[in-house]
Amino acid sequence: MNEQDRLAGRMEDFRRACIARGIRLTHQRLEIFRELASTDEHPDVETIYRKVKIRIPTISLDTVYRNLRFMAEEGLIAVVGLSNERQRFDANRSDHHHFVCIRCGAIRDFLSEKTKKLTPPREAEEIGRPVSVRLEVKGICRECEKNT
Numbered sequence: 001m002n003e004q005d006r007l008a009g010r011m012e013d014f015r016r017a018c019i020a021r022g023i024r025l026t027h028q029r030l031e032i033f034r035e036l037a038s039t040d041e042h043p044d045v046e047t048i049y050r051k052v053k054i055r056i057p058t059i060s061l062d063t064v065y066r067n068l069r070f071m072a073e074e075g076l077i078a079v080v081g082l083s084n085e086r087q088r089f090d091a092n093r094s095d096h097h098h099f100v101c102i103r104c105g106a107i108r109d110f111l112s113e114k115t116k117k118l119t120p121p122r123e124a125e126e127i128g129r130p131v132s133v134r135l136e137v138k139g140i141c142r143e144c145e146k147n148t
């Protein structure tokens with residue numbers, strides 16, 4: 001699948017999910033999601049803001065952040081990354097997991113048959129309403145390992 005098709009697929013999936021949940025598809029929301037969905041880098045809010053601003057010059061960092069938070073709470077996107085780092089966001093709504101490099105902070109997606117269909121444990125449901133289950137594997141990425 002090429003980049004263009006993948007982005008189109010993610011946009012379509014996003015539109016459908018919004019309609020199913022009765023969430024308004026505002027121009028801002030669409031543009032923010034489009035920027036996030038066009039990369040697999042799991043960008044932070046400033047990075048997304050800088051790109052969205054090209055198309056919507058009047059948008060503020062706070063507006064971008066509030067929309068991202070909203071979409072994450074609705075399960076439309078995910079918040080990822082190390083807890084002591086700036087929050088980063090993910091528009092890949094497919095069942096996937098993350099490899100997080102503890103040296104450079106890179107977050108890469110991976111799929112695994114073994115971890116398909118993970119369901120939230122009961123203990124998690126006692127704390128709150130689960131939105132998704134994602135495995136986070138931490139380590140040193142190949143790039144970093146090469147540079148040591």
Ligand SMILES: [Zn+2]
Nearest residue numbers: 101104141144
């Ligand atoms: Zn790394």
Ligand SMILES: [Zn+2]
Nearest residue numbers: 090092098109
């Ligand atoms: Zn991801």
